[in-house]
Amino acid sequence: MYLAAYFISFMRNFFKYIFYNFFLILLIYSCSKDDSSLEDVPLKDIATQYALENDSIVEFLQTHFYNYENFQNLSSDNTIELLIDTISGDNSDKIPLFNQVSTISIDIEGDDGEIIKHNMYYIINREGSGDNPTVADSVFVAYKGLTLGNTTFDFRKTPVWLDNTSVVRGFKEFTTLLKRGDISTNNDGTYLLSNYGIGTVIMPSALGYYNSGTGSISAYSPLIFQINLSTYNTTDHDYDGVKTINEDVNNNHIFTDDDTDGDGLPNYRDPDDDGDGILTIDEYDANNDGIIDDTDGDGIPDYLDNDEGK
Ligand SMILES: [Ca+2]
Numbered sequence: 001m002y003l004a005a006y007f008i009s010f011m012r013n014f015f016k017y018i019f020y021n022f023f024l025i026l027l028i029y030s031c032s033k034d035d036s037s038l039e040d041v042p043l044k045d046i047a048t049q050y051a052l053e054n055d056s057i058v059e060f061l062q063t064h065f066y067n068y069e070n071f072q073n074l075s076s077d078n079t080i081e082l083l084i085d086t087i088s089g090d091n092s093d094k095i096p097l098f099n100q101v102s103t104i105s106i107d108i109e110g111d112d113g114e115i116i117k118h119n120m121y122y123i124i125n126r127e128g129s130g131d132n133p134t135v136a137d138s139v140f141v142a143y144k145g146l147t148l149g150n151t152t153f154d155f156r157k158t159p160v161w162l163d164n165t166s167v168v169r170g171f172k173e174f175t176t177l178l179k180r181g182d183i184s185t186n187n188d189g190t191y192l193l194s195n196y197g198i199g200t201v202i203m204p205s206a207l208g209y210y211n212s213g214t215g216s217i218s219a220y221s222p223l224i225f226q227i228n229l230s231t232y233n234t235t236d237h238d239y240d241g242v243k244t245i246n247e248d249v250n251n252n253h254i255f256t257d258d259d260t261d262g263d264g265l266p267n268y269r270d271p272d273d274d275g276d277g278i279l280t281i282d283e284y285d286a287n288n289d290g291i292i293d294d295t296d297g298d299g300i301p302d303y304l305d306n307d308e309g310k
Pocket residue numbers: 248249250251252253254255256257258
């Protein structure tokens with residue numbers, strides 16, 4: 001039951017991801033060995049699969065290094081491409097990734113509704129000069145995506161806009177650990193990005209594509225992303241006056257599973273969240289005093305309360 005819900009939500013996000021990133025997918029196609037864009041394999045138990053993948057990620061971290069020497073003297077506006085190699089031969093004295101990563105744990109709901117903590121391992125090369133986006137925001141990012149087999153499945157040297165509500169879970173979670181940089185406009189209208197956050201994250205497949213293989217990514221493949229966060233925009237997808245980050249009612253960082261009025265439109269896409277015929281924008285803070293309205297004082301704000309005052 002929970003797994004099915006997770007799967008549906010996952011697939012919905014995945015197809016949105018495809019829709020919003022058409023060019024990105026074209027790139028994936030061009031790298032793929034065959035034309036099958038999507039090959040689902042049977043669902044495995046999330047806890048069991050996580051344990052297996054975490055072991056292989058840890059082993060990978062212990063036996064591989066990245067070009068950390070190149071990142072030691074970062075200029076404010078230059079981008080260094082992440083390169084990963086095995087610790088052996090001429091490189092046997094390199095510091096393993098394992099000694100350099102930090103860990104963050106992301107909650108994933110398992111088959112019985114239990115929460116299974118999924119570790120992501122990451123390195124921040126530069127924090128960034130500005131503030132952090134949320135998991136709901138649109139991020140302007142350059143990035144490189146790799147598998148543990150060191151296959152590059154996507155590479156964006158110049159930044160593109162991605163909607164964090166549509167990308168894989170681990171990607172959006174990691175962008176919130178980075179800060180945006182500075183943007184200055186030159187006389188000729190071009191702009192210069194500098195001091196943006198730079199980092200790399202390694203995640204298990206439940207935070208990526210899980211059982212859906214795509215292009216050169218096989219099913220149950222952990223993913224590596226290097227991300228440069230140039231800047232971001234705060235989002236309000238349905239223009240209802242409630243920021244998308246605040247439409248995640250159950251606060252699980254998934255936006256498709258909050259549908260207060262059960263009309264099939266998740267709150268972040270629904271301009272009338274409680275389905276009472278009054279637009280959210282007209283009942284969120286009707287008297288404009290900066291306080292969210294709750295007319296009957298039951299703790300449920302008017303815009304989510306369809307029996308408000310009746
Ligand atoms: Ca949610």
